[in-house]
Amino acid sequence: MKKYLVIGNPINHSLSPKLHTYWINQNDINASYTKQKLNINDLKNLILKVREKKINGVNITVPFKKEIIPYVDKLTSNAQATQSVNTISLTDGKIIGHNTDIEGFVKAIKEIKYNIVGKKILIIGSGGVSPSIIFALYKMKAYNIVLSNRTKEKATYLQNFYNNTIVEKYGWNKIKVVKWGDVPEFDIVINATSVGLTKDQKLDLDFSNIGKDKLFYDVIYNPQETNFLKSGKNSGNKTENGKKMFVYQAAEAFKIWHSIEPEINQEVMDLLDD
Ligand code: ATR
Numbered sequence: 001m002k003k004y005l006v007i008g009n010p011i012n013h014s015l016s017p018k019l020h021t022y023w024i025n026q027n028d029i030n031a032s033y034t035k036q037k038l039n040i041n042d043l044k045n046l047i048l049k050v051r052e053k054k055i056n057g058v059n060i061t062v063p064f065k066k067e068i069i070p071y072v073d074k075l076t077s078n079a080q081a082t083q084s085v086n087t088i089s090l091t092d093g094k095i096i097g098h099n100t101d102i103e104g105f106v107k108a109i110k111e112i113k114y115n116i117v118g119k120k121i122l123i124i125g126s127g128g129v130s131p132s133i134i135f136a137l138y139k140m141k142a143y144n145i146v147l148s149n150r151t152k153e154k155a156t157y158l159q160n161f162y163n164n165t166i167v168e169k170y171g172w173n174k175i176k177v178v179k180w181g182d183v184p185e186f187d188i189v190i191n192a193t194s195v196g197l198t199k200d201q202k203l204d205l206d207f208s209n210i211g212k213d214k215l216f217y218d219v220i221y222n223p224q225e226t227n228f229l230k231s232g233k234n235s236g237n238k239t240e241n242g243k244k245m246f247v248y249q250a251a252e253a254f255k256i257w258h259s260i261e262p263e264i265n266q267e268v269m270d271l272l273d274d
Helices: 016-026 040-051 077-082 101-111 130-139 152-163 166-170 227-234 243-258 266-271
Strands: 002-008 031-037 057-060 087-091 094-098 120-124 144-148 176-178 188-191 215-218 238-240
Touching: 002 016, 016 031, 016 243, 016 266, 040 057, 040 087, 040 094, 057 243, 077 094, 077 101, 077 130, 087 243, 094 243, 101 130, 101 243, 120 130, 130 144, 130 152, 130 166, 144 152, 152 166, 152 176, 215 227, 227 238, 243 266
Parallel strands: 002 031, 002 057, 120 144, 120 188, 144 176, 188 215, 215 238
Antiparallel strands: 057 087, 087 094
16 A cells, blocks of 8 residues: 655644545545654655655645755756745655645636736745745746745745746846835735634734735635635635645645546535535
């Protein structure tokens, strides 16, 4: 029996086991998929087990998406560009670090038929998922990206990393950083923080003067409607949660490991509701 894992810290909230196990059963694959809470000094041993084929694939979630990089043999171009790995495979004897969050986000946006071209984006948060969202948005031809993070240094770090690498390489508009509390004009605002995972949590930001025809996108999918999305809805704007992104990133990982395109239907989407 093949063995797959999602690792992170915390990891209890992860719905990856539910989703992957559903697809494993649907495709009659002899495999298990479980979650495991790890510490940073467990990563080396984890990769050793993948090399020895005791574990056949791993999903990486916060806070290890960057920390895992020193232990892999090779990064895909998406993982390299974002310095973020969420999927590990052993391919031709080599440990490969993939980033399927990018494709997950791109496919989610395509599915809602939202046109990113020329849009001004405000991203709240500069943690584990932000690098992938930035890269995906620029690949989809966003006009510019502004970052806002409670701890400004983390936003500035991400800004410098990107502006000096792929933003410069592709001639994209440079990423800007605003101070926490400022809400500049935008077409799309993305909550990429963990605020809202608990129902009563609320971002300390004022969106009351932003006008209409905006998209409020929350990376969080559980709860389905965070206070951030509620404020978007109440001001007459379009809203979308992170469920589709989550399902599509998982589907990309499933394809890498099993060479099968898993089915995404209403039953799959319903699996992830409370
Ligand atoms: P990490 O950054 O530790 O890898 P993450 O879940 O990927 O974890 O990121 C958490 C994000 O949510 C960060 O941008 C974090 O902001 P800080 O860098 O200031 O910690 C943000 N966040 C968490 N709690 C927050 C809060 N109460 N208000 C605003 N932002 C918050």
